[in-house]
Amino acid sequence: MFQYDTIVIGAGFSGAVFAREMADAGKRVLLIERRSHIGGNMFEEDSPAGVRIHKYGPHIFHTNNPRVFEYLQRFGKWFPYEHRVLGRIDGKLVPIPFNFKSVDVLFPEEKAVQLKRLLLENFGKDKRVSIYDLANHSNAEIREFGAYVLDRVFLHYTAKQWGVPIEQVDKSTINRVPVVTGYDDRYFQDEIQWMPEEGFTKIFERMLGHENITLRLGTDARTLLRLDHGTKKVFFEGVEFSGTVFFSGAIDEFLDCRHGRLPYRSVDLVFEDLDMPQFQAAAVVNYPNEEKFTRISEFKYFHQK
Numbered sequence: 001m002f003q004y005d006t007i008v009i010g011a012g013f014s015g016a017v018f019a020r021e022m023a024d025a026g027k028r029v030l031l032i033e034r035r036s037h038i039g040g041n042m043f044e045e046d047s048p049a050g051v052r053i054h055k056y057g058p059h060i061f062h063t064n065n066p067r068v069f070e071y072l073q074r075f076g077k078w079f080p081y082e083h084r085v086l087g088r089i090d091g092k093l094v095p096i097p098f099n100f101k102s103v104d105v106l107f108p109e110e111k112a113v114q115l116k117r118l119l120l121e122n123f124g125k126d127k128r129v130s131i132y133d134l135a136n137h138s139n140a141e142i143r144e145f146g147a148y149v150l151d152r153v154f155l156h157y158t159a160k161q162w163g164v165p166i167e168q169v170d171k172s173t174i175n176r177v178p179v180v181t182g183y184d185d186r187y188f189q190d191e192i193q194w195m196p197e198e199g200f201t202k203i204f205e206r207m208l209g210h211e212n213i214t215l216r217l218g219t220d221a222r223t224l225l226r227l228d229h230g231t232k233k234v235f236f237e238g239v240e241f242s243g244t245v246f247f248s249g250a251i252d253e254f255l256d257c258r259h260g261r262l263p264y265r266s267v268d269l270v271f272e273d274l275d276m277p278q279f280q281a282a283a284v285v286n287y288p289n290e291e292k293f294t295r296i297s298e299f300k301y302f303h304q305k
């Protein structure tokens with residue numbers, strides 16, 4: 001009775017991959033997206049000066065799963081890209097995650113040598129250590145170092161980023177940015193770190209370019225679909241739909257916010273074209289302290305040279 005076997009809601013990475021997998025398996029897929037474009041948060045467009053930007057904030061691809069990368073290579077060429085971030089601390093630019101280079105830049109030589117020795121003795125080489133393990137360490141000098149990094153790198157940045165004091169942010173979130181006991185200044189440690197040569201949106205276009213996929217942009221799925229929470233049945237335009245429904249939007253909205261709203265944090269992005277070949281020394285520079293904003297990203301770094 002229905003024209004479709006599968007309904008997918010959301011054309012971001014989750015929905016697009018699911019839609020493609022179902023289409024490859026011979027299913028007829030209806031993909032509903034409420035925005036006017038595919039790609040979800042990874043969508044790109046050109047700035048007025050023609051620089052490809054990530055409209056919803058910079059996205060970098062990294063994984064330790066070779067199958068994921070093999071899969072994505074079907075839809076476009078990729079180039080190796082290792083993401084590096086600097087932070088402006090005490091007027092100096094230092095690598096983030098905080099590592100031995102950051103120690104060298106911020107501390108007098110003798111103190112830096114002593115700190116690095118202590119960190120190696122206590123944690124080993126090239127380890128990624130939680131800021132909390134440093135700030136609560138039994139050794140007073142490591143504790144003092146931990147308190148310094150906590151204050152300069154995490155405290156104010158976290159308040160700006162998450163809008164709450166650091167104590168209210170889950171430790172696993174804070175630990176995403178560790179302190180590195182070595183000189184590896186890459187932001188991510190994953191073995192596979194690449195970026196799409198023609199951008200993410202082209203990857204999505206090819207992924208969704210399948211005869212079994214029908215795309216409906218600018219449509220909120222809630223205007224077409226209804227989930228009956230009692231019977232767990234789904235109705236499409238008023239008629240019961242017994243095929244597969246894949247929802248990749250906000251889980252609280254899926255439940256009609258019956259249990260309230262989740263405390264989402266949104267970002268304010270301001271884009272500017274500058275008439276210069278390069279603005280800053282890394283793709284992203286963090287401003288953890290005095291400034292009102294958290295970071296500046298220069299999108300040209302995400303393009304192949």
Ligand SMILES: Cc1cc2nc3c(=O)[nH]c(=O)nc-3n(C[C@H](O)[C@H](O)[C@H](O)COP(=O)(O)OP(=O)(O)OC[C@H]3O[C@@H](n4cnc5c(N)ncnc54)[C@H](O)[C@@H]3O)c2cc1C
Binds near residue numbers: 009010016221
């Ligand atoms: C600023 C920022 C930076 C990030 N950086 C990275 C990064 O560097 N690397 C990384 O791996 N991840 C990053 N992420 C996370 C990244 O956005 C996600 O991993 C990825 O985009 C998730 O894809 P998704 O399909 O699950 O969700 P989304 O990309 O959010 O796609 C969901 C889609 O569903 C649509 N939708 C929702 N509800 C409905 C509805 N009712 N009807 C129709 N359509 C609907 C939305 O419009 C949206 O297009 C970042 C996120 C943000 C916000």
